[in-house]
Each structure stands twice: as C-alpha cells, then as structure tokens.
Amino acid sequence: MAIDKYILVTGGAGYIGSHTVVELIQRGFKVVVIDSLVNSSYDAIVRAEYIVRSPIPFFKIDLHDKAALNKVFDDYAIEGVIHFAAFKAVGESAQKPLEYYENNVGGAVALLEVMSTHGVKTIVYSSSATVYGDVSRFKDHNYLPINEKCPTDPVSPYGKTKYAIENIIADLHSSDNSWRGAVLRYFNPIGAHPSGLLGEDPLGVPNNLLPYLAQVAVGRRDKLNVFGNDYDSRDGTPIRDYIHVVDLAQGHVAALEYLKTLEQGQGLYRVWNLGTGKGSTVLEIHAAFSAVVGRELPYNVVGRRAGDVLNLTADPTRANTELGWKAKLTVEDACRDLWKWTMENPYGFQVKNFKWSLFNDPGAEVNFASRLNTFTFGDFSVTIANYGATIQNIAFKGRTVVTSMDKLSLYQSDDNPAFGATVGRYANRIRNGTFSIDGVTYHTDKNWRGHTIHGGSRGFGRQFWLGPVAKSDETHGTLEFLIYDKDGSNGFPADVIATAKFTVDEKSLRLEIEARIPESSPKDVTAVNMTNHVYFNLSSGETIDGTIIKTCTDTILESDPDYLLPTGRVIQYKQKLSESVDLQPSNPIDNCFVAKVDGFKLDTRGDEMQTIVEAHHPSTGFKLTAATTDPAFQIYTGDFVDIGPYKARAGFCVEAQRYLEAINNEHWNKQVILRKGEVYGSDTIYTFSV
Amino acid sequence: MAIDKYILVTGGAGYIGSHTVVELIQRGFKVVVIDSLVNSSYDAIVRAEYIVRSPIPFFKIDLHDKAALNKVFDDYAIEGVIHFAAFKAVGESAQKPLEYYENNVGGAVALLEVMSTHGVKTIVYSSSATVYGDVSRFKDHNYLPINEKCPTDPVSPYGKTKYAIENIIADLHSSDNSWRGAVLRYFNPIGAHPSGLLGEDPLGVPNNLLPYLAQVAVGRRDKLNVFGNDYDSRDGTPIRDYIHVVDLAQGHVAALEYLKTLEQGQGLYRVWNLGTGKGSTVLEIHAAFSAVVGRELPYNVVGRRAGDVLNLTADPTRANTELGWKAKLTVEDACRDLWKWTMENPYGFQVKNFKWSLFNDPGAEVNFASRLNTFTFGDFSVTIANYGATIQNIAFKGRTVVTSMDKLSLYQSDDNPAFGATVGRYANRIRNGTFSIDGVTYHTDKNWRGHTIHGGSRGFGRQFWLGPVAKSDETHGTLEFLIYDKDGSNGFPADVIATAKFTVDEKSLRLEIEARIPESSPKDVTAVNMTNHVYFNLSSGETIDGTIIKTCTDTILESDPDYLLPTGRVIQYKQKLSESVDLQPSNPIDNCFVAKVDGFKLDTRGDEMQTIVEAHHPSTGFKLTAATTDPAFQIYTGDFVDIGPYKARAGFCVEAQRYLEAINNEHWNKQVILRKGEVYGSDTIYTFSV
Structure with missing residues (x-):
C-alpha cells in the first residue's frame, strides 16, 4: 500500500501560506497545516477547505513546542515542509527585536531539528527581498533589477531573522549535502484569491500599500499617505515589484516540484527571487486600484519614510528558467481580486455579529x-x-x-x-x-x-x-x-x-x-x-x-x-x-x-x-x-x-x-x-x- | 544599606570565562557564575575560588532554562552580564549547525529576555574576530590590521551565530537606547593563568595551535601539523594576533568599567577589538613555545587548511584609547604560563585517579x-x-x-x-x-x-x-x-x-x-x-x-x-x-x-x-x-x-x-x-x- 505523503505548511493560515495551501492541494499535494494563530485566523483554513472542497488537517502549534511538532511528524508521513511561520512586521521588529529573533529564528531552528530527527530534509523557505537591503548602497555597481547574486544586507531585525534562517538552511545543507533547501525571496505580494474567499487580513493599520488603499476604499481609512514623490522615478514615487499572491503561491509549488525532480539522495541549497520583473510606482498602483474601485481614492503626499529606497524590482530569470515558473497575473488582476475580497470581507476574517x-x-x-x-x-x-x-x-x-x-x-x-x-x-x-x-x-x-x-x-x-x-x-x-x-x-x-x-x-x-x-x-x-x-x-x-x-x-x-x-x-x-x-x-x-x-x-x-x-x-x-x-x-x-x-x-x-x-x-x-x-x-x- | 550588586558571568567555567571571573573579583567586582558545564568543568570554578580566596556563587544552568535563569536574577541584584556561554568549535559548527544556532543564538535570546524582564540592560558580549571573515576578499582595499570598521562576513556557522548575536544586541539597543552593549571581538587567546591553576582544557584533539603544541610537549600528540608554509609571510606560515588570556580577561573588566562611566540611563552599542596589534607566524609561536619547553618540538608541514587566511592581525586602537586597555603580556609570557599550566595539569582538569x-x-x-x-x-x-x-x-x-x-x-x-x-x-x-x-x-x-x-x-x-x-x-x-x-x-x-x-x-x-x-x-x-x-x-x-x-x-x-x-x-x-x-x-x-x-x-x-x-x-x-x-x-x-x-x-x-x-x-x-x-x-x- 502506498503511503500518502504530506507537505507540512507552517504558518499555513497566513496570507501567503493559505494561498499556497490552496495551490498545493489543487496541484494534487496532500497538506498538513500548522499555525500558532497568533497573527492569523483559522478562518483562512476554513475558507481554504471550502475552496478546495476537502478537509485540511490543521494543528494549532507554536514551533517552539517541539513535542507537539514531533507528534505531527509522527502522525503524518511528511515528505517536505514549506516554512512560512514568522512574525513579519518590519516596524514592529525594530521595537521588539528579541521577540522576532526568538519567534522566527528559534522557531525555524526547532522546526529544522524536528525535521532532522524525522529524516525530513526538504524545505521550501519563505524569505524576502528585504535581505538584499538597500541596493543603492553600491556606488559603483547597479544591481537593478535585483538578481540572486546581489549582496545581502538586511536592515531591520525582521530582515535579519529572515537572513539568519537562510544561513541556517545553507549551513545545514553544508553539514549534510542531502538536505534540500529552496529559499524563495519574495518581492511585494499583493492581491487575493479570485474566489473572494481568501486575502490579506492585516491587524491594525496596514503597513503595505494595497491593503491600506483597500481600507481607504471601504471607508476604514481617510486617505492614503504617499511617502515622498521626489524620488528619481517616472512620477517621483518609489518603484516596487508587485506580485499577485496566487502567482507567488504557485512559485512555492514550482519550487517543491523542482526539488522532487532531484535524484534520490541528491540535495540542494538554492535561492530564487519570486517577482514579476516589472516595477510599478506607488501612484501607478493607486491609479490601478482606483480604476477597479471606480473612483479616484484620496491620497496625500507626505515626507519620505525612513528606510525606503527608490527601486526594488526583481530579476526573476532564475526562477523563470530553473523552476519553469513565471508570474502570469497583472497588477490589474491583483487589484480586481483585492477589491472583490475587500467588498465581500470588508473586515477580513472578522465578521460582524x-x-x-x-x-x-x-x-x-x-x-x-x-x-x-x-x-x-x-x-x-x-x-x-x-x-x-x-x-x-x-x-x-x-x-x-x-x-x-x-x-x-x-x-x-x-x-x-x-x-x-x-x-x-x-x-x-x-x-x-x-x-x-x-x-x-x-x-x-x-x-x-x-x-x-x-x-x-x-x-x-x-x-x-x-x-x-x-x-x-x-x-x-x-x-x-x-x-x-x-x-x-x-x-x-x-x-x-x-x-x-x-x-x-x-x-x-x-x-x-x-x-x-x-x-x-x-x-x-x-x-x-x-x-x-x-x-x-x-x-x-x-x-x-x-x-x-x-x-x-x-x-x-x-x-x-x-x-x-x-x-x-x-x-x-x-x-x-x-x-x-x-x-x-x-x-x-x-x-x-x-x-x-x-x-x-x-x-x-x-x-x-x-x-x-x-x-x-x-x-x-x-x-x-x-x-x-x-x-x-x-x-x-x-x-x-x-x-x-x-x-x-x-x-x-x-x-x-x-x-x-x-x-x-x-x-x-x-x-x-x-x-x-x-x-x-x-x-x-x-x-x-x- | 547598600545592596551588593553582582556581575553575572555566563559560561564562567570556560577558558576565557574563568580567567575573566578571576580578574573581575580581583578588581573588586562581585560575581555570580552560571555555566551548563556541557563543555567545561566546575573544577575551573574551584580553581578560581582558590586563586581569589573566596567562594564564587555558581549555578549549573543552561540558558534555555529561563525559570532557573530568572531565579538567579531574582536572588542576586545583577547590574550587568558578561556573556561567554556558547559552543565555540568552528569545525564542529559546520557539522552541527542547528545545535550551534539553538545553543548560541537561542541561549543569547533567552538571556537577553530574562535581562530585559529584570531591567538589567548592561551586557559585555564575547564575540570573535571570526565575524570579519576573510579580509583578503577585498581586492581593492587592505583592511589589515583589522579595525572595527572592517566589513563583516562570518563564514562558519559558529561565526554566524556570533555575528547574529552582535546584531541582536545592536537591534535591542536600537529598540531601547538605554541598553548598554559592549561587543568584544577577540583575536587569538592563548596562555594560562600565571598561577598554573587555570588554563585551556580542550576536550578531544585541540583545534588551536598552542594547546596542540602543549600536548606535543607532554607527549599526548606526536607532532604539530603546520598547515601550509607557502603563505606570503616572513616564514611562509599564517600570521595571527595572539593575545594572553589574562590580557583578554582584563579587556572585559575594562569594557564593564567603561560602561559604568556612562551617565544614568545612557546607553551604548559599541564594538571593540581585543588584540595586541602584533602578528606572529605559526613558526614563531612554535619557536617561542619550544624555547620555554627547552627543546625543539617536532612539527610537520602539511597542506593548507580550508578556510585559513594569511593574516588576521587586530588594530586594537579603539580599545586602547576608549577603554584605556592594552595587552601587556607577550607571546613569551603566554608560552611560559601555558607550559606551567600544562606541566602541572597535563590533562587539564581531568586528574587521574x-x-x-x-x-x-x-x-x-x-x-x-x-x-x-x-x-x-x-x-x-x-x-x-x-x-x-x-x-x-x-x-x-x-x-x-x-x-x-x-x-x-x-x-x-x-x-x-x-x-x-x-x-x-x-x-x-x-x-x-x-x-x-x-x-x-x-x-x-x-x-x-x-x-x-x-x-x-x-x-x-x-x-x-x-x-x-x-x-x-x-x-x-x-x-x-x-x-x-x-x-x-x-x-x-x-x-x-x-x-x-x-x-x-x-x-x-x-x-x-x-x-x-x-x-x-x-x-x-x-x-x-x-x-x-x-x-x-x-x-x-x-x-x-x-x-x-x-x-x-x-x-x-x-x-x-x-x-x-x-x-x-x-x-x-x-x-x-x-x-x-x-x-x-x-x-x-x-x-x-x-x-x-x-x-x-x-x-x-x-x-x-x-x-x-x-x-x-x-x-x-x-x-x-x-x-x-x-x-x-x-x-x-x-x-x-x-x-x-x-x-x-x-x-x-x-x-x-x-x-x-x-x-x-x-x-x-x-x-x-x-x-x-x-x-x-x-x-x-x-x-x-x-
């Protein structure tokens, strides 16, 4: 009898995690999800189950609880892990660095130890383009668009934890070449599931442009603050590489499938950028989302924000060629899906009454x-x-x-x-x-x-x-x-x-x-x-x-x-x-x-x-x-x-x-x-x- | 009634830790020591007590045991911490990266959390020149001797954990400017306490030159392997900045005293190199130690060792000027003290029968x-x-x-x-x-x-x-x-x-x-x-x-x-x-x-x-x-x-x-x-x- 093998998704109730769970299952993978639910909602799993029309085994576990984690590995034949679980607010990380190191790095180490104990050596890791830091710091070299050879220099404690975990996986692969580590560095994930059932559910004031715009659109916020229009771009606002969350989710599936093509016992440590390769300015995004909403959303230009840089656009060539993956959806698609999500779930997973x-x-x-x-x-x-x-x-x-x-x-x-x-x-x-x-x-x-x-x-x-x-x-x-x-x-x-x-x-x-x-x-x-x-x-x-x-x-x-x-x-x-x-x-x-x-x-x-x-x-x-x-x-x-x-x-x-x-x-x-x-x-x- | 304030020394039973405990007490500090004794011996504390002629409060604690750590902070009025406790074998770290991250980074985070809980915001951190990586990687800039502005690039998991912890302390200081973090980057500590009672007690085959030479001298090893004599140095062997462990220990006291000169509520994050500024080749050290022993110790030139670089010599100017600290002892002093330690304790703290x-x-x-x-x-x-x-x-x-x-x-x-x-x-x-x-x-x-x-x-x-x-x-x-x-x-x-x-x-x-x-x-x-x-x-x-x-x-x-x-x-x-x-x-x-x-x-x-x-x-x-x-x-x-x-x-x-x-x-x-x-x-x- 063939044993059903599972992919364990940590942080699978989060924004990117839940979309990836859906894509995995729709691609035929069996999935077990763990999530501490500290910054996420089990309702995302409920919605994901509804979309894929099948139950998704779920365990509310903090990664530091190794006993609980071990039990999941004991109970399910896990063949690989996609690791999302982490605190992810850049600003908060500067306020509470210890919490970030303990939760992110400590959690990853615990996870890797339990994987190691169970002989599970395949991990797809959710990293971030933030590990590149400010690429404009190089006076004598233009690193744009950013490829994977760009030197790293994370600035925030959040970014440092992401980078530390990349290193841990790299070191683990060096210590035992049969480990398979796929590190995915995301650019700016946006949008929502086209079903309108899944999307980003930021608690408090959104840190990111589109969730903020969405809240302006439904009247939860007055107007968008545009942080500086004096950058050296088409319209003076900074350029980012916005990628539809469903494309991003499919990137994880592609990475996992790529790892499965390796020979028995063959390992790998490899970093891939997940981005579109196309940059959009803040005002372009504002215009695209306003078009979907059907009216010009109010905004206000204010001063630059500390830590912001002109341009963070990916060179996704490596992922395109090696993983056979390419972002297919546009910023307009993302705006449309985000608007559907927002209209149908104006308070995200919080439902009145x-x-x-x-x-x-x-x-x-x-x-x-x-x-x-x-x-x-x-x-x-x-x-x-x-x-x-x-x-x-x-x-x-x-x-x-x-x-x-x-x-x-x-x-x-x-x-x-x-x-x-x-x-x-x-x-x-x-x-x-x-x-x-x-x-x-x-x-x-x-x-x-x-x-x-x-x-x-x-x-x-x-x-x-x-x-x-x-x-x-x-x-x-x-x-x-x-x-x-x-x-x-x-x-x-x-x-x-x-x-x-x-x-x-x-x-x-x-x-x-x-x-x-x-x-x-x-x-x-x-x-x-x-x-x-x-x-x-x-x-x-x-x-x-x-x-x-x-x-x-x-x-x-x-x-x-x-x-x-x-x-x-x-x-x-x-x-x-x-x-x-x-x-x-x-x-x-x-x-x-x-x-x-x-x-x-x-x-x-x-x-x-x-x-x-x-x-x-x-x-x-x-x-x-x-x-x-x-x-x-x-x-x-x-x-x-x-x-x-x-x-x-x-x-x-x-x-x-x-x-x-x-x-x-x-x-x-x-x-x-x-x-x-x-x-x-x-x-x-x-x-x-x- | 004045409350006796204590300095907590983590890893105080280790080589550098125990020497620092002695110097602290001789300088008038009251000290509490914790150590897991996983890679160290309580006998070092026994010897330290003998040297300073007073009992030293000691607790066998792993830093991950926050309850035990909290109790120490509850029971002693701790005004600052010198944090040594860590795994420190570069080679082993490449074999067991997870253990290194969990023990070193996890332990430091737990310690900092407990410090934070108790309002103790002064830490002197035991880092290493290994965080600079291979300074010869810069083709267009000579970073020798190495000062604190040299870019960092640790190579081994050990070095990465040291660097990660530096960053955590830096981030903590950024999050709360009243934190005082002194990061001390050691060059090559050698020698032993002049009393002959304390010294390095490597388990297994020594990784470092002088402990190895010492074991050759007492017949525990056949001969020294010199890893390459084709470097671009005086005699073809690599150059390191060897610092007497007592000088190094006094550097910690100096850093602690420097932090105490800050205004009430004033914080600091500062890195200091602890080195002599003088480099010695492998063969020079061999000659110096042979002279102390009174005979030419056998050695054999073998191939270069992976990861070795030509020259790692400190520029200790910052510590000299800011901390008022300077290495006073010579390589010859260190060889003499090491030889006394070795003769009187040929198996370190392991005493036959x-x-x-x-x-x-x-x-x-x-x-x-x-x-x-x-x-x-x-x-x-x-x-x-x-x-x-x-x-x-x-x-x-x-x-x-x-x-x-x-x-x-x-x-x-x-x-x-x-x-x-x-x-x-x-x-x-x-x-x-x-x-x-x-x-x-x-x-x-x-x-x-x-x-x-x-x-x-x-x-x-x-x-x-x-x-x-x-x-x-x-x-x-x-x-x-x-x-x-x-x-x-x-x-x-x-x-x-x-x-x-x-x-x-x-x-x-x-x-x-x-x-x-x-x-x-x-x-x-x-x-x-x-x-x-x-x-x-x-x-x-x-x-x-x-x-x-x-x-x-x-x-x-x-x-x-x-x-x-x-x-x-x-x-x-x-x-x-x-x-x-x-x-x-x-x-x-x-x-x-x-x-x-x-x-x-x-x-x-x-x-x-x-x-x-x-x-x-x-x-x-x-x-x-x-x-x-x-x-x-x-x-x-x-x-x-x-x-x-x-x-x-x-x-x-x-x-x-x-x-x-x-x-x-x-x-x-x-x-x-x-x-x-x-x-x-x-x-x-x-x-x-x-």
Missing part, C-alpha cells in the same frame, strides 16, 4: 472540525455546528427554542434522532435501501429496520461539513457550508457537492440548499432529498404539549404505520391541522404533508415561498412560521426522542423536503433524481415572533 | 560547596569533603577504616564530634575562651561547657573550605584546600589563610597544614593550632575494642578529668601505651601525649617525621602507623560518640597538634602564636598496611 467556538467535550482533543458557528442579531441567535451542518441552537429573546446539546459526542451517538441535522444525501426513508434509475438498481445503507433513513449511517447529518464561509452586513449574516460526498457513499451513486447556506437576521433563519454532481464524478446520476431536521419547542416546559399548530394543508402521503413508507396514495390527514390543532401525546404525528401537488422541479429556489406551518405556544407566546419552496414537509412530534436531557415530545419537526420516498415512485421521482449538469435546490425559512 | 561528587542529602538543593573529593590508588581510597576539609572516608582493601557518614546534614549537626574534620583555627581547648598575646586579651567563642573547643562553633571544621586543587601523577595525588578565616571569626584576632594539603598514595594519607596572616589583615597576631580529627576503626566490628595500640611515648600533659584542661605539669600516663595496650572500654583515653619536649617551632614541616602511634586490630590484621612533625598528639578513644549509626568507641583519634592549650602557657605558647610574616606548619602521615 459572528463568532465561533468548539464543542468542548470533556477529555476530547481540540478538534477544529467540531466548530460551532454563531450569528447573533439583536435577541435572535443561531448556532450551526460543522458536524451535520446541524442547527445546534436557536435562541430567541433569551430562550432556547430548539433541542440543543453541548457535547459533540451526544450528536454523534446512535441515540441522536437527527437533532438539527441537515440531512441528505437522501432524507427520510428508502424502502429496503433499494432504488433504480435508468434501469440501474442501487442499494443503500439499511440503517433503520431494514430500510435506509436520512441517507444512511454516514449521511450528511453525520459528517463534518466544510466551511462555513461567514459573511455579514448590519442586518443579516450568512453561513455557507459545503459537503463533498463521494460516489458510493452510503451506497449512493455519483459524487455530490452539496451546500447549505444559512441566513440569519434578527428574527429568522433561512436555509438554502443546493446540490450538484461535479463534472469529475465517475457516475452521472443520483437521488437527492435534503432537509433540516431541527426540533422546535416554543413552550416554557420540557415538552411541546400544548403547542397550537396550523398547516397549509391536511393532505398527506399515506404511509404504513409501522415503517412510515408511502403507499403511493394521497389522502387527508385524520385531524384538521389546517384549522389549528393542539399538539398532545394522544395524537402523535409523523407524516409527510403535501404542499404542492404538481409543477415539480428539481431546483425549487426562486419559486414563491409557501407558508407551510404556523405554530405557537401559550406559555411563551412565541410563534414560529415555516415557509418553503419544497413540495412537501414531514411533521414529527418527537414521540421517540430519548437522548441526554431530552425525552419524548421534547420538540417537533417541520421538515420541508420532497415527497416521501419519491425516488421509488415514477410520478414523484423527478423531484429527486439529480443528473450531472442539473442543480438540486430548495429554500426554507423559519421566522420567529411573539 | 580523582573524582568528585556531591553530598546528596535528600531534599537538599544542588550545593557545589558540598563536594566530596576522592583519590583512589590501587585499593586505597580517600575522600575529603569541602565541608571542614573533612576526611569523609578512607577505604583500605575494600573496608572503611574511619567513621564515615553520607549526609552533609549529619556533619553539620551539633552531635558531630568533629568526625574527620580539619580543626582550627585553634584545635582542642582554650580555658574560658580567653587568652592574651602581647598584653592584649582576646575572648573566643565558648562553645563547650564554658570553654572554647576546636576554634569555636564556626571553627575551620564547620566551614566550607575552598578548593581543592587536585593534581596527580601515577603514584600519588594531592588535594589542596584553603580557608580564609577573617579577623574576629569566633573571636580570634587577625585574618588567617590556612591550607590543608592532602596527599594520597596507595597506602597512606599525608596532611600538610599551613597558616599565615595575610598582609591585608587588620591585625598582626593570632593563635593557631590545627589538626585533623579523624576517627579510625581498624576492626571488623562496630567498635575499636580490641585494637592494639602502641605510642612513641607515655608522657602526657596532666589535665583535669572534668574539662581536660592542662595543669601545666608533664606526667607519665597511667598505662604503658609505649609497650602496646589493648583498647578496652574500661580504660578510656582522652589525653594529650607529648612527642617533643623542646625545640618548639611554629612551622615544623621539614623536621624529621616521628612515628607517634602504631595500631592494629586482630580481626582484620589492618595496621595504622601515624607519624608527624608536631610536638604533641591527643589520643581519644571516642567514648562519647553518639551520632547516626555511630555510638561510643566507634573510632579512635590520633590528633597530631601543639601542646594542649599552649596559648595560655608561657613556656609552650611559641608553638601557637602566629604573627604576620610568619608561617605555621605541620606535617602528618597516616600509613595503612596489613
């Missing part, structure tokens, strides 16, 4: 997959867990109105009756775990009394979803989760990529569901029926008894009482729920109500929302209104609940979905058969009031 | 003052504790023949009847703790039933002695202890410096005692009577009963039976010990026997040894012969012993000494009155046989 925490089961390891993502607007708060894209909590006016548990292990237990889970790939029952499409019969996981329920024992509600991409404005926030369910999962054919987008405002929770078969899927068709299985309780007591419920219809799909499987007949429910009913134990409900009788579509989003249920409880006065574009909804009064503090009738469900077991009914199955190129969609909203 | 350990009382902190120093020759082994210069153990043919305890706390307890202690300043009794010299009456500590015994409650037997200087050859080893007892100690007048030199061979233990009043003493006269109070037991049982003893005389000083104070009369003892007596409980002995009746001298060393006691025990056949130059000896059969496992008659004493209470007898007192300029001395030997 949003916070996340982790399930904290006693004795459990820190598990970043166990996130709990919470939006709060006014006195309405919703928490969605990555596990199952589960509505873990809804609090309205200080009261929890759903069944809510604080331990992941409870959600993962067999007793969990899908509390809050976003269920799929196929919600509700499939008789005998069997269905056919186009004459092909499929057998799915029979996880419930000989039948399949909620997509099988590893259905969507029992997997960790990727994301969420969290965004918000003043009035509402969105959380987008994604699951990439592979062909054969629980017996279903075809890969499915499903997303669940939760939108929260001060009184409602909306859930938009989408599913597609990706182009790369080995099979072309599957069955999809998705819903959320949240249990509501509007009362002040431990049961729903006394809840007054009113539905849009009394029409249900007839089902057998033992297995709740449909007979194919449409009948009237025995009670008049359409005229309000008081939910009581004597009348348990677990039936599929019919909201639409025709006009079935796979993607119902865009259809008019239909209010399917109104419910309230006299003890609190709380009222719930459920509306959906889906053609059916299961009402379940929770009579079989028995988990943790929750017993029978602890909550009731209004599960908007497709017709019960539609896949096995030739009249209904167009609701649930998803083919490559098609889109499954639904839209449901729960609104609370008093 | 010698080892030391520590009393290891449960729960006690590591206390380097509690050393146990052991020489073993054949099946004869002697252990002397620093506490009391106590004979802690004598083992003969596998059997312990003295009372021996394994806990320092037992030796320090009031119950300890001076087991093995080297007692002084005044052994035995002084009536009413009172005596007069030259008409002045002194009152000493009455620690025994209204009288003084064994010099008082803090007598020499209850203080920690300095040393030992341990030396050995194939046949015997010596341990020299020193105590500096101050005027007024236990009530005695005048400072006294006493030494106890123990010589061990395969069958005997010799103790030479010397005492003087140092020139600096505030008083000019005192009383001295010293002996060792070891308790022998030659039997195989728990008591001495059955020991057959024979003395050289039956003459004793009459004493009263209650207080054992002399009457002034000389009488015959009641038993005929001169004709052999079987020691039995019915005849306890505690009397002062007279070995010489006239010819009294203060320093009896050089007199013929007189056998005073022969003893043996039939159970083992072991025989003890005691001989001395002293005029008297106390025999005590241990009838009042009661400590730990030892009860009455656990051992017997033969304490060679001066006449009992001679100080209060006008006929006898010339034996014990010591005046400034005079020397007190005695010589005693215990020989074992079967």
